[in-house]
Amino acid sequence: MSTRLAIVSSHPTQYYAPWFSYLSRQEQLELRVFYLWDFGVKAHPDPKFSRSVRWDLDLLNGYQHEFVPNRAKNPGTHHFGGLHNPTLAQQLGAWSPQIVLVFGYGWRSLLNLALQWRQSPLILRGDTHLLGRPRPNRVRTLVLRTLFTRFRSFACVGSANRAFYRAHGVPENRLFDVPHCIDNARFAAATLEEAAAWRRAHGFDAVKPLFLFVGKFEQKKRPDLLLQSFKQSALSDAQLGFLGDGEMKPRLLRATSESDGRIKVLPFHNQSEMPAALRAADCVVLPSQGSGETWGLIVNEAMACGTPALVSDHVGCAADLVIPGKTGWQFPAGNRDALTQSLLEANAAIRTRRDELRASAAAHIQAYSYETAGTALRKMLAEVL
CATH class of the missing domain: 3.40.50.2000 (Glycogen Phosphorylase B;)
Incomplete structure (x- = not known):
C-alpha cells in the first residue's frame, strides 16, 4: 500500500x-x-x-x-x-x-x-x-x-x-x-577536460591552486573578508575567483583591479555551467558570518566534484562535511588572521596532496x-x- x-x-x-x-x-x-x-x-x-x-x-x-x-x-x-x-x-x-x-x-x-x-x-x-x-x-x-x-x-x-x-x-x-x-551525479560527471577548458576561458593558470568563492555577493557571506585574507596571505603562487553576483560586486571589482590577474570577479553562471567551475577549483571557500548560512549546499556541490572546502564555523554543514585536513578546513567566523592561516595551510596541502584531498571529498559526500x-x-x- x-x-x-x-x-x-x-x-x-x-x-x-x-x-x-x-x-x-x-x-x-x-x-x-x-x-x-x-x-x-x-x-x-x-x-x-x-x-x-x-x-x-x-x-x-x-x-x-x-x-x-x-x-x-x-x-x-x-x-x-x-x-x-x-x-x-x-x-x-x-x-x-x-x-x-x-x-x-x-x-x-x-x-x-x-x-x-x-x-x-x-x-x-x-x-x-x-x-x-x-x-x-x-x-x-x-x-x-x-x-x-x-x-x-x-x-x-x-x-x-x-x-x-x-x-x-x-x-x-x-x-x-x-x-x-544535491544531485551528486550531475556534478561528479564534470571532467578534467571541462575543468581545464573553464580555467582557460576565464584566464586562470592551469596548475596554480585556485580558490573559488561561489554565491551571492552579500555581507553575510563575507566575500570581503576572503579578499582581505587572500591579500594578507601574500600567496603569489595561488589564484582566487569570485563567482556570483550581488550588491558587493562593485566593491569587489574595485579591490581586485590591482591584483596582477591573480584575483578575478567572474561573470554570473547559470546552473549548467556550475559543475565545470567547481571541478576547476582546488578549494571552494565559504566564509559566512552569522546565522544566515543555514547549511551551504555549495559545499555539497563542490565535494561531489571532488573539490574540498574551506568554511567558517558558522556554516551549518561545517561539522558534518568539513573534516579538517581531509575534506577541507575550518576557521572561526569573522577572524581574518585565522582565515589567512587556513588559506596558507590549504594552499600547501593542495600542492602536495591534491589528489588525496579530492578523493576524500568525493568519497565523504556519498553519504549525503x-x-x-x-x-x-x-x-x-x-x-x-
Missing part, C-alpha cells in the same frame, strides 16, 4: 527537484509537490543576486506537482510576507495526503499551514541552527517551542539543525536524520545523497504512520 505524501516547498530548486523525481520512482510512495511560487522556472528579480534569474535546468520533470497561486504584493522568499497562498490548505485537502512534509516555517503561508492544518500529520524539514546567533530571545524561543508542537516529526538535515530542535524542546524520538543532499536521504525519509514516514 502506497504512502500518499504531499510536500510543500517555496519554489522549484536545483537541489530538490531531482530528489523529488527520485522519490517519485520509489515503490510504495505516491508524491505530489505543492509549490508556493514559480521562481527559478520563470524569470524573477532576485534582490540578493541583483539580477533577474531563471535557471537553465528542467526543475519540473519526473514528479507530480502543482503551483498554489501566490497573492503576495511583493512575491519572494526574502521576507515573511513574500509567500501568501490563501488556497494552499484547499489544494492540499483536495489531494488528501496521508502526511504533509513542509519545507520551512518562516513565511506567512507556511506558518498559517502549521497552525491551521488538521487533516493529516505534519513533518518539518528546515535547516536553521544556532551557530552565530546572539543569545536566544526568550519570547522567540517560547514561540518556536509552541510552534514545533504542531509537527509530528522533524527531518534533520545535519547535526547543527538537530541541535537547534533539541534546544527548543523537541524530544529525541521525534528527530530523524534526513541529510541535506538522494538515495541516503530517501531511505531515511521512507523510514521516517513509516514511523509517523
Whole structure:
C-alpha cells in the first residue's frame, strides 16, 4: 500500500527537484509537490543576486506537482510576507495526503499551514541552527517551542539543525536524520577536460591552486573578508575567483583591479555551467558570518566534484562535511588572521596532496545523497504512520 505524501516547498530548486523525481520512482510512495511560487522556472528579480534569474535546468520533470497561486504584493522568499497562498490548505485537502512534509516555517503561508492544518500529520524539514546567533530571545524561543508542537516529526538535515530542535524542546524520538543532499551525479560527471577548458576561458593558470568563492555577493557571506585574507596571505603562487553576483560586486571589482590577474570577479553562471567551475577549483571557500548560512549546499556541490572546502564555523554543514585536513578546513567566523592561516595551510596541502584531498571529498559526500536521504525519509514516514 502506497504512502500518499504531499510536500510543500517555496519554489522549484536545483537541489530538490531531482530528489523529488527520485522519490517519485520509489515503490510504495505516491508524491505530489505543492509549490508556493514559480521562481527559478520563470524569470524573477532576485534582490540578493541583483539580477533577474531563471535557471537553465528542467526543475519540473519526473514528479507530480502543482503551483498554489501566490497573492503576495511583493512575491519572494526574502521576507515573511513574500509567500501568501490563501488556497494552499484547499489544494492540499483536495489531494488528501496521508502526511504533509513542509519545507520551512518562516513565511506567512507556511506558518498559517502549521497552525491551521488538521487533516493529516505534519513533518518539518528546515535547516536553521544556532551557530552565530546572539543569545536566544526568550519570547522567540517560547514561540518556536509552541510552534514545533504542531509537527509530528522533524527531518534533520545535519547535526547543527538537530541541535537547534533539541534546544527548543523537541524530544529525541521525534528527530530523524534526513541529510541535506544535491544531485551528486550531475556534478561528479564534470571532467578534467571541462575543468581545464573553464580555467582557460576565464584566464586562470592551469596548475596554480585556485580558490573559488561561489554565491551571492552579500555581507553575510563575507566575500570581503576572503579578499582581505587572500591579500594578507601574500600567496603569489595561488589564484582566487569570485563567482556570483550581488550588491558587493562593485566593491569587489574595485579591490581586485590591482591584483596582477591573480584575483578575478567572474561573470554570473547559470546552473549548467556550475559543475565545470567547481571541478576547476582546488578549494571552494565559504566564509559566512552569522546565522544566515543555514547549511551551504555549495559545499555539497563542490565535494561531489571532488573539490574540498574551506568554511567558517558558522556554516551549518561545517561539522558534518568539513573534516579538517581531509575534506577541507575550518576557521572561526569573522577572524581574518585565522582565515589567512587556513588559506596558507590549504594552499600547501593542495600542492602536495591534491589528489588525496579530492578523493576524500568525493568519497565523504556519498553519504549525503538522494538515495541516503530517501531511505531515511521512507523510514521516517513509516514511523509517523
